[in-house]
Amino acid sequence: MTNTPTTLEVPVAEWFDPQSAMRDPYPQFERLRALGPVVNAPVVNRVFLTTHAAVAEAEHRPEIFSSYSETNLTMVRSLGGRPMLRKDDPSHAAERSAINPTLRPRAVTQVWSPRFEANVERWIGHLLEVGxxxxxxxxxxxxxxxxxxxxxxxxxxxxVAVEDMRRWSTSYIAGIGNLLDDPEIWRRADQSQAEVNAVLDELLPRLRTEPNESITSHLLQVGLSEEIVRANVQLTISGGMNEPQHMITNLVWALSMHPDQRATVLAGEVNWGDVFEETARWQSPIGMVPREVAIDTEIQGTFLPAGTNVGLLLASANRDTSIFSDADRFDVHRTARGHLAFGSGVHMCAGRWAAKDAIAEHALPRLYERIPGIDLAPDRSPSWDGWVFRGITELPITW
Incomplete structure (x- = not known):
């Protein structure tokens, strides 16, 4: 009599190609889901969780699928310290609670919305000047x-110049996704760390005596060490610009590629908040987040030993047809609730409300009000990049 195995064997995707995924990861994500919810990708030393159910389960078992790792260290290396996203509770909760007051919906509406609105007007003016x-x-x-x-x-x-902030963020994001250990990417990240730390050398003493409503000030006010404050400021720079930036371009690109849906949105038949959520699902700015298995466990019928490096494929989960019908199709009428573009559980993105307010309440409505004929330039092509973090790097437009 043969013993029936109690767990499934992990299929291996020897064919997974991170370079090809930089151009467009979604065909490979579809192949991964077809293999199963848990798939080994040896080229990036990760076991991928590919489906919505698998990713959501892992996100809600942080005691097993740990954010803390002594081997999966690209974020720590890129930022020059261990931020809250690479910690588990209670350390994570203590640091996360420090910035929550800055980013709650009420604070966003009362404190930050007027600044977002002013910034939108300024940069639409710049766009019009470029022509x-x-x-x-x-x-x-x-x-x-x-x-x-x-x-x-x-x-x-x-x-602090907007171009410097953009460069810092871009170099950090490249470092966090530097699974192939490119030394030039580390050089740029190190340079950004040095420049940001020079700003903080002057800013932190002032905020200690003159606190304000900023993220940096709130991190200081709760008594966190300077090392922790600096690591989490660097973390905020990495994600706090990259994701909103890509959501703006992704959204305009998606509407331009679907002119009938754009007309529906501009006629007021669909609200911008719903368009934001569907765009985040369809073209997720965060493709993968890393975890490490803390103890031997089973997920989706598959055994994973302690120490396994896991990649939660948020972007793949958001194209799971068992959750979203016709998932490869952009549809502003879709109810995209339940998408995992900003994570789930205790590590859900703290800045999601600020990003949604800045984009869905201010940037996009005002952009189409002031430049109603905005569209993709027919003689210049857009450029996409990334799969760990993904977005449009060039989006030529006209009007």
Whole structure:
């Protein structure tokens, strides 16, 4: 009599190609889901969780699928310290609770919305100055707007340039996704760390005596060590610009590629908040988040030993047809609730309300009000990049 195995064997995706995924990860994500909810990808030393059910289960078992790791250290290396996203509770909760007051919906509406609105007007003005023949929505609007919003949220001095904030964020994101250990990516991350720390050297003493409503100030006010404050400021720079920036360009690109749906939105038949959520599901700015298995466990019928490096494929989960019908299709009429674009559980993105307010309440409605004919430039092509973090790097537009 043969013994029936109690767990499934982990299928292996030897074919997974991170370079190809940089151009478009979704065909490979579909193949991964077809193999199963748990798939080994040896080239990146990760066991991927590919389906909505698998990713959601792991996100709600943080004691097993740990954010803390002594081997999965690209974020720690990139930021020069261990931020809250690479910690478990109670340390994570203590640091997360420090910034929550800055980013709760009420604070966003009362404190930050007026600043977001002013920044939108400024950078739409810049876009109009560049003109329809040469405009790039990422370079001339999305990136500087997201950068200025982040400068304000962090309480950084007014003389910090939007281009410097963009460069810092880009270098950190590249480092966090540097699974192939490219030394040039580490060099740029180290340079950004040095420049940001120079800003903090002057800012932190001032905020200790003159606190304000910024993220940096709130981190200080609860008595966290300076090392922890710096690590979490660097973390905020990495995600606080990248995701809002890409959501703006992704959303305009998606509407331009679907002109009938764009007309529906501009006629007021669908609200911008729902368009934001569907865009986040369809073109997720965060493709994968890492976890490490703390103790031997089973997930979705598959055994994973302690120490396994796991990648939660948020972007793949958001195309899972068992949750979202016709999931590869962009549909502003869809109820995208339950998508995992900003994570789930205790590590759900703290800045999601600020990003949604800045984009769905201010940036996009006002952009289409002031430039109603905005569309993709027919003679210049957009460029996409990334699969761990993904977005449009060039979006030529005209009007």
């Amino acid at each position: 329809p023949a040469d405009a790039d929505l990422n370079r001339d609007f999305a990136a500087p707007l997201a950068s200025q919003n982040l400068i304000d949220l962090l309480g950084f001095p007014a003389d």
